[in-house]
Amino acid sequence: MEKVVEMRGITKVFPGVRANDDVNFELAKGEIHVLLGENGAGKTTLMNILYGLYQPDSGEIYVNGKKVDIKTPGDAIKLGIGMVHQHFMLVHNFTVAENIILGKEPKKGITVNMKQAIQDVKKLADLYGFKIDPEAIIEDITVGQQQKVEILKALYRGADILILDEPTAVLTPQEIEELGVILKNLVKEGKSIILITHKLKEVMSMSDRVTIVRRGKVIDTVRTSETSIDRLAEMMVGRKVSLKIDKAPAKPGKVVLEIKDLRAQDHRGLPVLKGVNLEVRSGEILGIAGVDGNGQSELIEVITGLRKSTGGKFILNGKDLTGKSPREIIEAGIAHIPEDRHKRGLVLKYSLAENAVLGKHYAAPFAKGIMMNYARIKEYARTLIRDFDVRTPNEEVMASALSGGNQQKMVAAREINKDPELLIAAQPTRGLDVGAIEYIHKRLVMERDRGRAVLLVSLELDEILNLSDRIAVIYDGEIVGILDAKNATENELGILMAGGSLKNKKEGGIV
């Protein structure tokens, strides 16, 4: 086996976190090698080191058997390494060709030879079977096409080693399939590929070998053909995946939230919600399953007032809340654990006490007129900290000083204590350790048992399956199926999430 990349003993420390801890990794020629791990496990950091974006604090890198020192992406490119980042690195108002040639422009005298560039790009695209217009502006083309531009960028620079960071996160099922074909073609041409993902199914269908990373450490490297989804999941999470929660059967009551034909657009003005219909009852957890980017984030944003809807409506306990402001919606009884606690959930430079009343800060008993009552606020924060077991010296500490798990507990505490009619939990356990995950799960079930309606959005199927009483699958901005969690299987959900239909399956066709 010819090793094209070998990384030995790589350690990388960011303030407060050891992202990579003595990591060893190797890539063989002509293979598709998956780096598997949960969010925050350190996969991307490792690859950013290989690509010269970060410098390791210690460790060595060998490319084609030679020890190398990769200080900048330029160095990596010279070594034949190309990277397709999760968030595309494209200049949105440049053309496809301009993006591809940037940094390695064909010249005519002292000017850029644009004609040549367009020809080169066309030739390259044809070679690998990409259909793409070199003169199109990036902001006008689809995400799938943008990804192809990213791959072309690497190939244009003569990359033999291709790193793809979570390439399927933003793709439609058809595009994922197409990507699979492209990758196979690339390997046929002698390229070696590293695929970063946390999605087990793609690992099984696309890769030759898998290296599993957990909390900055490599757990193992195995042949895909010699392992199974269950084994991989166990290694990835670090124990038998049985986050099964003991919960009593749900006692669903009246309809609390009613969503009717709800529509919305994304920041580019393209429709992302194409008529969502959904009901959430008191005393149940309704889970929304779906591949990232199918409209779940936007759905939550619309019903919390953070995004304007373009059609349809949503009703809470008979009261139409469509188009209301976030404050009016909070007051109407919707609480929300947001998917990104750093961006939305907390003002990191505020004390825990100040964060504890975010959203209720203007109302009694925390304020009277415009004067705030800080004594009451601190007292309240102490209650939350005690009740939710938030590990902190005191309530005056800045939120940024807490660990991720404790920050999330603080957010959950605040939202649950609003005693809402409807509790929305969007990826409530993302990036948390197992202890914190269990705690958050327990609290969500408790809220259900107290007769609250809970709307759970998660990208982790396990979480959906374990917590939900009913599961709605969102695909391409629509709810494509609602299953009873007792009978739902991962397989069925997978088919729906990929845009398939269960009827067809029973008739014997599909996927």
Place this chain on the structure above:
Amino acid sequence: MTANANNSHNSLLNVLKSTYRTLLFPLISIIVAMFVAVLFVVWGRGVGFFEGTSLLFKAIWNGSFGSKDSLIETFVYVTPLLFTGLANAVAFKTGLFNIGVEGQFTIGVLITAILGLISGLPAIVHIPLIIVGGILAGAIWGGIPGYLKAKVGTNEVVNTIMMNFIAMYLSNYIVMGPLNKPGVASTPEIRPSAMLWRFLGENNRLNTGLFIGLLLIALVYILFWKTTIGYEIRAVGLNPYAAEYGGISIKKNMILAMVISGGIAGLGGAIYVSGIQHNAMELTGFIGYGFDGIAVALLAKSHPVGVLFASILFGALNSSAISLQLVNIPKQIVFLIQAIIIIFVAADYIYKWIGEKRKKEAMING
């Protein structure tokens, strides 16, 4: 967190630590700026380092605090800086950069020079009138870029710069046009009923405006840390996404902060005219208190109490101009000192950078 009894002790220590950290950098900036200034004196006067140092500091001290008159004059300079410093601080707290404090101050000056001419009003009506007038004028002048930022999304920095010039030319038009006092480049003197009390006698320009400024420091402190308005504008400044999520309107608070900031600046202009200047003059350049206010707020890290100390420093530097010239040091040296202070305050990141590096090294070694 072993024992609860330790908590209060810890938090006191934390307060001291954070105070030390907050103060360290401004202090370093001041020291470095003074040092550079000494070098300029050494070079300009051709004297030795120690002689240069003693010349400069003696002159600054004499000119600012050394005598009763200079002390009074220092606080004459401090008064408008309190307002412009606070005005900038309010905007900074909301994550906005209100370079337009200068223009809002100018508009406050202008409106007061106009309203101050009304005859037949008792002081008890006239002074509140010009105060309200100054606040409103400044608030409108600050509110326009605030509104444009919130509703149209245009950069407040650019718009406030533009409005500084518009204010200056508008003021010049009024001063040299409709309200020109024949033969001079200013408006006529305002009525005595519109003048603030010069409590140390008519010959000392110090006036009750100083106390209004000090009162305002307390008010802004309360505004920031005791009211829902402060809670909301600080939240918008620190994390607009979280603020929005918490039901706080980003747009409303941006406009509000610019209105408050402009109002304070306009009030400063009103106090300046009714306490010190007594008329509005034609401007060939900016009055300058608004720009100095940026420096004051930066040095104070937007803390209202810090604004007081930074204003005293800048006021002292300004008032020492004459005594500097007496010892043949160009008065421009004080502007140089001020500029260098800001350069170093701007370079605040050096400190943060070193701090982070140290933290990281500790983690690797530990």
Place this chain on the structure above:
Amino acid sequence: MDNASLPVVVALMAATLRQATPLILASLGGVFSERSGVVNIGLDGIMTCGAFFGVYGSYKTGSPAMGILFAIIAGMIVSSIHAFLSIHLKADQVVSGVAINLFSGALTSYLLLVLFNRQGQTDGVNALTYPKAFMRGIPVIGGFLSELNWYVFMAIILVFVTYFILYKTSLGLRIRAVGEHPKAADTLGVNVYAIRYLCVILSGALGGLAGASLSLGTTNLFREGMVSGRGFIALAAMIFGGWRPFGAMWASILFAFADAFQIVAQGFGWAIPYQFYSALPYILTMIALAGFVGKTTAPAADGVPYTKGER
């Protein structure tokens, strides 16, 4: 305007171009800086330094060409402070720009005393000689040409040069990429810091030249406050011109025209106060920015410091 025989329109056009020149040069500086992602409101101060050192250079060496060189170098030095603060130290670029402006004003008036032993303004120095008589001899446009100066030609040539660099060369492609999406450029091996340093220092060179065109090009001396906000007008012109070299030029010409026109208008006995013309550039820019006149969009990463290896 010493040539009374020229038609008013021609004199007006020439005056417009003369007054537009410092604005064009400085706004080109702004285009470079902001296209690479660094806001440079220190241009006003840089112009002040350029104006002063241009005169000082000519005074010291007797050669106005050396004066221009002094001005350019001074602009580059001052702008490299801004570059260091805003690129390396990730200082707030607006704060840094404010500091540069205050610093330049203080420095030049201090140096005026120390180097010239004068207060307020310097003595006159040698300026570039312009072949007025020869120009007048040129048929048809001779009268117009004779009213210009060399700086006008420099400014217009530099507009073309700037356009060429930004849109036709690989450097320009990289500059624009760095200003829109620095990380994308970085991942392709483009050195973001180097590009930004280059652009900010270039903007300093242009700002310095703009200052020289003001001091050496119009009055042959340096007077305190002579820049009087032109750096900001140039900034406004750059914005009004949509961060593009030709746009900035046309905006500069428009603003200068308003200024030149007021003199003519006064001759007509029109009653519009001159302060209105002075304020016009700022009012127009605000209107343009608010989107009432077409759409202006700043480079996406304008004013955002770039941190390598940020998480």
